[in-house]
Amino acid sequence: MSRLTGFLPTALARPFAVIGGVLLLIAAMLPWATFLLNDGAYPDKATLQFFDAPLELTGYRWNVLLFGAAAIIATFAPTPGKARVLRALGWGGLAISAITSIFIAGKGGGLGAITAVDGNYAFGGIVGVIGGIVLILAAGAMPLPDIPHWSTKVFGLEGWAGRIAAWVALLIAFAAVLYLVQLTLTVGGIGGAAFPYAGPVFLAFLGFAGGLLGALHGMGITGWVSRLSEENRAFSIVVLLLCAFALPFTEAGSQYWMQVAATIGVYAATAIGLNIVVGLAGLLDLGYVAFLGIGAFVAANLSGAAASTVGWNIPFPLAALLSAVIAGIFGAIVGSPTLRVRGDYLAIVTLAFGEIFYRTAQNDIGTLTGGASAIPGIPPITMFGTAFNEPITLFGTELPTGVLYYFLIVLVVAAVMAVFANLKNSRIGRAWIAIREDEDAARAMGIATGKAKILAFMCGATLAGLAGAIFVHKLGTASYDSFKFLESVTLLAAVILGGMGTIPGAVLGASLLFVLPEKLREFEDYRLLVFGLALIFIMRFRPQGLVPDRVRRAEFAGETAEGKSIEEIQEKAVLEQELELEREHEAPSAPKEAGR
Amino acid sequence: MSAAARHSAADTVLEANGVTMIFGGLTALNEVSLSLDEGRIVGLIGPNGAGKTTLFNCLTGLYTPTRGSVRLRGRELPHDPAKVTSSGVARTFQNIRLFPNMTVLENVLVGRHIRMKQGPIASLFHGPRFHRGERDARQRSRELLEFVGLSNLDDEVARNLPYGDQRRLEIARALATEPDVLLLDEPTAGMNPQETEAARQLIFRIRDTGISVVVIEHDTKFIFSLCDTVSVLVQGEVLVEGSPETVRDDPRVIEAYLGKPREEVEASLTEAAATGQVVEHGANGGEEKDA
Numbered sequence: 001m002s003r004l005t006g007f008l009p010t011a012l013a014r015p016f017a018v019i020g021g022v023l024l025l026i027a028a029m030l031p032w033a034t035f036l037l038n039d040g041a042y043p044d045k046a047t048l049q050f051f052d053a054p055l056e057l058t059g060y061r062w063n064v065l066l067f068g069a070a071a072i073i074a075t076f077a078p079t080p081g082k083a084r085v086l087r088a089l090g091w092g093g094l095a096i097s098a099i100t101s102i103f104i105a106g107k108g109g110g111l112g113a114i115t116a117v118d119g120n121y122a123f124g125g126i127v128g129v130i131g132g133i134v135l136i137l138a139a140g141a142m143p144l145p146d147i148p149h150w151s152t153k154v155f156g157l158e159g160w161a162g163r164i165a166a167w168v169a170l171l172i173a174f175a176a177v178l179y180l181v182q183l184t185l186t187v188g189g190i191g192g193a194a195f196p197y198a199g200p201v202f203l204a205f206l207g208f209a210g211g212l213l214g215a216l217h218g219m220g221i222t223g224w225v226s227r228l229s230e231e232n233r234a235f236s237i238v239v240l241l242l243c244a245f246a247l248p249f250t251e252a253g254s255q256y257w258m259q260v261a262a263t264i265g266v267y268a269a270t271a272i273g274l275n276i277v278v279g280l281a282g283l284l285d286l287g288y289v290a291f292l293g294i295g296a297f298v299a300a301n302l303s304g305a306a307a308s309t310v311g312w313n314i315p316f317p318l319a320a321l322l323s324a325v326i327a328g329i330f331g332a333i334v335g336s337p338t339l340r341v342r343g344d345y346l347a348i349v350t351l352a353f354g355e356i357f358y359r360t361a362q363n364d365i366g367t368l369t370g371g372a373s374a375i376p377g378i379p380p381i382t383m384f385g386t387a388f389n390e391p392i393t394l395f396g397t398e399l400p401t402g403v404l405y406y407f408l409i410v411l412v413v414a415a416v417m418a419v420f421a422n423l424k425n426s427r428i429g430r431a432w433i434a435i436r437e438d439e440d441a442a443r444a445m446g447i448a449t450g451k452a453k454i455l456a457f458m459c460g461a462t463l464a465g466l467a468g469a470i471f472v473h474k475l476g477t478a479s480y481d482s483f484k485f486l487e488s489v490t491l492l493a494a495v496i497l498g499g500m501g502t503i504p505g506a507v508l509g510a511s512l513l514f515v516l517p518e519k520l521r522e523f524e525d526y527r528l529l530v531f532g533l534a535l536i537f538i539m540r541f542r543p544q545g546l547v548p549d550r551v552r553r554a555e556f557a558g559e560t561a562e563g564k565s566i567e568e569i570q571e572k573a574v575l576e577q578e579l580e581l582e583r584e585h586e587a588p589s590a591p592k593e594a595g596r
Numbered sequence: 597m598s599a600a601a602r603h604s605a606a607d608t609v610l611e612a613n614g615v616t617m618i619f620g621g622l623t624a625l626n627e628v629s630l631s632l633d634e635g636r637i638v639g640l641i642g643p644n645g646a647g648k649t650t651l652f653n654c655l656t657g658l659y660t661p662t663r664g665s666v667r668l669r670g671r672e673l674p675h676d677p678a679k680v681t682s683s684g685v686a687r688t689f690q691n692i693r694l695f696p697n698m699t700v701l702e703n704v705l706v707g708r709h710i711r712m713k714q715g716p717i718a719s720l721f722h723g724p725r726f727h728r729g730e731r732d733a734r735q736r737s738r739e740l741l742e743f744v745g746l747s748n749l750d751d752e753v754a755r756n757l758p759y760g761d762q763r764r765l766e767i768a769r770a771l772a773t774e775p776d777v778l779l780l781d782e783p784t785a786g787m788n789p790q791e792t793e794a795a796r797q798l799i800f801r802i803r804d805t806g807i808s809v810v811v812i813e814h815d816t817k818f819i820f821s822l823c824d825t826v827s828v829l830v831q832g833e834v835l836v837e838g839s840p841e842t843v844r845d846d847p848r849v850i851e852a853y854l855g856k857p858r859e860e861v862e863a864s865l866t867e868a869a870a871t872g873q874v875v876e877h878g879a880n881g882g883e884e885k886d887a
Contacts, residue, residue, distance in 0.1 A: 419720060426719035426726070427705075427712045427733075430698075434706045437695035444656065444689075446681035446710035446773055455716060 008141035016138035017075040017086055023131030024068030024093045028061045032124035033104045034117040042104060042197060059201065060096050063208040064128055067093045070215070071135055080148040084218025087139035092211015094132025096204045101125030103200035148220035152227050166228050167235055173225045174236075178243040180209060182250040185257050185515070202519040237414075244410045248403045255400035259474075260518055262402060265409030266471045268510040269416045271494045272503060273463030276420060278492065279501035280429060281456035282436025283338060284347040286488055287354020291461040293361060293483035294330050295323035295468025297369050300478035305378045309367045316381045320469040327465020328458045335457030339450040342439070354488055361480035374479035381408070381473045388473070405474045412470060416463050417503050423459065424501070432456055433501075490514075497538055499545025508546050607634045608669075609808045610685065610777045615654050615664035617647070617832075624650045626832045627664070630810075632777060637799065637809045639823035639840075641816060643852060646829040648812045649690055652779050655810075656680050656687050668777065682710050686775035688766040690782050690812070696755035700746060703754050703765055704737035707772025737772060744768040744798060760791045767798070771807075778802060780811045784818055796822055816853075820844055828852065 008016060033042050057065055071089045079085055101114050104125065108114070114125045154165035187205045216222050229236035248258060274288045302322060304313025314322075337349045364371030380389040381404075388404040423429045431452045434442040443449050472478045490513050498509025516531055538546070610632040617625040625647045632638050640648050653659040655666055657673060657680035666673045673680050686707075695703050712733055718726045741747060744764040749757070754765060763783055770778055780799070784792045792815065799822060803809055813819045819826055820840040828835045828843055830852045836843050843849055855861065 422722050423719055426722070426730075427709060427714045428716060428719045430702060430706050431709055433698060433702075434695050434709075437697055438693050440658070440677075441689065441693040441695065442706070443677040444658070444681060444687060444693075445706050445769065446678050447706070448678050459716075 008137050010141050010143075013138050013141035014075055016134055016141070018072055020086075020090060020093075020131050020133075020135030020138055021068045021071030021075065023127055023134060024064050024071065026068075027093075027097060027124050027128035027131055028057055028065035028068060030124035030127055031120075031122040032061070032100060033108060033114065034120040034122040060100055060204040060208070061124075063204070064093055064096055067096075067208075067211060068131065074215075080220060081145050081218040083139045083142035083144050084147065085215045086135055086142070088211050088214025088218055090132045090135030090139055091214065092132075092207055093135060094129055095207030095210065097125050097128025097132060099200055099203045099207060101129065103197075107196075147218065147223060150220050150224040152224065152231055154228075163232070166232055170225070170228055170232060170236060171239060173228075174239050174243050178246060178250070182247060182252045184209060185252045185261065199520045241410070241414060244414075245407065248399050248406060249395075249397055253397075253399060253403070255402055258400055258402045258406045260515065262405045262409045262474055264511050264514050265406070265413050266467050266474070267491065267494065267514050268507045269409070269413050269467040270464045271491050271498070271506040271510040272413075272416050272420050273460040273467070274491050275460075275495050275501065275503075275506045276423065276432070276463070277456050277460040278495055279506075280424060280436065281432040281453060283453060283456060284343070284350070284492075285457075285460070286347050286351040286485075286492065287334070287357070288350070288460070288464065288491055289483045289485075289487040290334075290354045290357035291327045291331060291464035292468040292471065292487075293357055293480070294327045294461075295465030296472040296478050296482070297361065297375070297468075298323040298326050298465070299469035299472050300375045300378050301368060303378045303473065305375055308370070308375050316383060316469075316473070320466055323469035324462045324466040327468065328462035331457040331459075331461025332454050334461070335454040338453045338457065351485075354485060358480060358484055361483065369480055370478065371480070374477050374481075376477045378472055378476050378478060380476070381405075381470075402474075405470070409470060409474075412466065413507070416466075419459075419463065420503055428452070428455065493535060497535065497545060499547040502545075502547050505545050505547040512546075608632065609634050610655070610810070611667045611670075612651070612655060613665050613667070615651065615661045615666065617650055617654055617659060618662045624832050625654065625661070628829070628832070628834055630827060630834075632808050632810055633824075634808055635803060635806060636824045637803055637811060637822055639819040639826040640810060640812045640829060641814070641819055641826060641843075642829035642835075645831075647832040648829055649781060650832075651829070652687060652781055652810075652812065655779060656685060678710075681773050681775075684774070684776035685779065686770035686773045686777070687779040688763070688770050688781055688783065690785070692759075692762045692766055694754045694762055694766055694769070696753075698754055699750065700741065700752050700754055700757070700765055701734065701737055701750040703769050704740055704772045705733055707769040708733045708737060709773075711772075711774055737768075740768045740771050741765075743771070743801070745794070760787050763787070763795070764798070767802075771802070775807060778807050778809045780809060782812055782814065784813060784815060792818055816844075 036042075067089045071086060071093075073079075074082060074085050074089070105111055105114050114122055152166065153162050154169050157165045184202075184205065187202055213222065247253070247261065252258075252261070270288075270292050273291075274285065277283050277285045277288070299319050299322075301308045301310040302312050302314050302319040334350065334353045338346055341349055360366070361369040362371060369375070380387045382388070386392070386404065388408065389401055390404075391401050392399050392404065424433075431442065431447045434445065434447060435449050435452060439449055471482075475482075491510075494509035494513045495506055496509070497505075497512065498507070499505030516534065517528075520531065608631050610630075612628060612630040615625055615628045615630075616623070628647070628651055630638070630640075630651070640651070642648055650659065654661045654664075655673075657675045657677045660675040668683055668685060671683075673683060673685065695706060698706070712729055714726055714729055718729075738747075738750070741749070744767055746761060746764055746768065749761070754762065757765060763785075767778075767780070767783065783799070784795045787795060796818060799809055799811065811819065811822065820843075823840060825838060826840050826843045827837045828846075828849050835852060836846045836849055856864075
């Protein structure tokens with residue numbers, strides 16, 4: 001991105017920004033496909049003729065129109081963080097247009113589908129792509145402003161008035177978040193044979209959401225909201241919980257989406273647990289899903305399922321607790337080699353543990369896992385006389401099957417978040433972070449690093465075990481196949497993608513990584529390819545994760561697009577080299593140092 | 597040995613006896629003895645590669661000496677850095693080793709780790725006692741930051757501090773462990789004269805709080821104006837030990853730092869040429885440019 005800076009002379013920045021915006025507007029109104037695709041008409045009237053019905057624009061075309069209009073307004077109006085806003089709008093427009101065009105061209109059998117065939121013209125996608133690029137170039141020609149820092153005193157109000165104003169602002173912000181979550185879940189509908197366009201529609205929507213959030217971030221609004229919510233922590237937590245409970249009452253409240261949301265919740269809880277190990281203590285764990293599996297199999301054996309060998313039937317809360325504890329014990333066992341190995345070697349040890357668990361479960365060693373035939377027929381959780389797989393009626397609304405699991409998992413995720421936050425802001429959490437930062441220095445501060453590392457593994461494993469217990473009841477089957485290496489990698493990716501060491505990061509990462517495959521179903525074999533590409537792009541352009549830690553944000557700040565950073569990095573490298581040389585001079589200490 | 601014997605055991609805080617450290621075939625330290633009296637400042641100088649940092653690593657349990665013992669108030673120190681710190685020996689590092697991505701305050705709070713009592717359960721539930729402990733720790737940490745002259749920088753990320761401030765933060769972090777003995781490894785490396793003077797005053801103030809200090813430094817002027825006794829380490833052995841004046845005037849120290857006078861070197865070279873041997877002579881004078 002930094003190479004695009006200064007590509008245009010500054011004088012041309014404004015005209016180009018306007019041209020980009022107008023191109024996006026025109027693109028929205030041009031037809032996007034020359035003919036009806038074989039799988040049925042592309043959504044949002046892609047074959048609509050030029051200006052046929054400008055007021056009936058929906059979906060991605062409406063989003064492109066919105067970005068075009070916003071770009072033009074932002075160019076002329078005194079917008080805070082103007083260049084950043086324009087850049088985000090440009091990237092958003094580019095992403096929407098490119099994704100849609102590529103898909104239509106792919107399905108329609110070539111470039112003809114998005115250019116001209118039999119006297120039909122459809123240049124919407126191409127114009128959109130050009131509009132996006134022009135906007136990005138225009139933004140690159142403007143001086144890059146700092147992200148504005150808005151005061152958390154809303155309208156400068158103080159005392160109670162200020163607090164209420166802040167609450168109102170937060171309510172609006174969270175309602176918007178709820179709406180965005182609901183849209184993200186349902187946009188494009190359920191993928192698969194029934195609706196072949198769910199994938200691209202969803203990806204294009206992600207482009208829109210990304211552009212929108214980028215623009216809001218550039219204006220300093222997301223930072224302002226997050227500071228507001230930090231200052232009104234209790235209020236924010238309550239409202240966020242209410243929002244989570246309100247989700248089933250929105251359009252996303254169907255059986256399918258509730259199931260997806262509950263699955264996301266399970267993985268989010270697991271990812272937060274992994275975040276303790278990886279994000280806080282800095283221990284790379286490649287076999288983490290095994291703890292989810294241990295929790296799952298313990299719960300399966302205590303659920304009274306006919307197929308399980310133990311076959312005890314104990315109340316769910318107790319079974320969940322036992323699952324968590326037993327997973328925690330295994331966590332301590334796996335953690336103990338960490339006393340001797342570091343870094344890459346630790347990753348290999350954990351990888352091996354994950355594989356041992358997988359193979360043990362597959363071969364039913366100890367007859368606790370059912371082997372290849374798994375443990376089917378696990379009854380649903382039953383509490384207070386209600387089976388969790390029944391639909392319920394709340395406030396006069398019939399809520400679908402699975403909604404109780406969703407509510408339960410919301411509560412569990414909230415509890416797991418509280419555990420993570422409390423541990424992070426304590427003596428123990430600081431010790432973990434210190435170990436991550438510099439293990440030798442941490443030991444020199446008197447921290448018993450061995451104990452602390454085992455404790456980190458234990459805490460992470462306990463949370464995963466708890467999640468596993470819910471997972472297995474929700475699914476009804478405990479199969480070794482749910483706990484393969486790929487799952488560990490995906491969880492790790494969720495943590496790193498979302499932002500190491502933060503709660504929203506882990507939740508967002510888990511949501512993305514477990515929604516994307518669901519949404520990209522009709523890409524079939526290509527979906528993992530698309531998925532992988534998405535990961536590479538995010539990591540290339542946002543290495544600190546989507547919701548970075550306050551400190552990691554600072555760490556990467558210089559490297560993103562600011563330009564001047566290169567010299568700083570070089571300067572630092574030279575300095576480090578000098579330090580290294582100095583250390584080598586102090587020869588006798590070298591042998592032990594090298595082993596570090 | 598003789599120096600250690602001169603003092604009565606009562607006011608000797610830290611005592612290293614015959615410490616030998618061998619890495620493979622390399623003898624980094626050979627029978628090094630050092631004693632530190634209550635409320636004193638001892639300097640450790642010597643050319644690069646003399647084994648000063650190695651000695652620190654032996655004193656703090658990072659290395660287990662091949663032979664010899666290290667005692668704190670007459671009790672043998674364990675060979676575990678964490679336990680050594682709990683016993684009351686804190687250190688800083690030659691190439692600053694803060695926790696770069698933690699804030700200034702958090703760095704000092706990590707130093708408070710061993711003086712805090714919160715276990716996993718308290719950390720999980722954050723009860724009233726947890727909050728009290730946390731508040732006290734923060735209070736104490738802020739006092740220490742003020743003591744070293746880093747007030748109002750609590751939430752700054754450590755890596756963003758200027759070099760001199762990072763050194764002071766490292767000292768504050770070490771002080772947070774409530775040590776009896778503080779080991780400073782080149783505390784003024786890379787500092788300008790004003791900062792060096794401030795560091796000197798800071799070390800005096802630390803001494804005045806009752807903490808005994810050992811300082812490694814290349815800057816001989818700094819060491820001679822700071823320390824009560826100075827040990828000169830050359831090639832893993834204590835060459836000279838005594839008051840700054842004695843050490844400064846000792847011809848062997850001058851030789852170790854600056855090399856022999858030209859005539860002598862030429863004489864020995866001629867001799868070597870005559871006997872066909874290569875003569876290795878002491879360390880170079882490169883250190884002096886730091887001073």
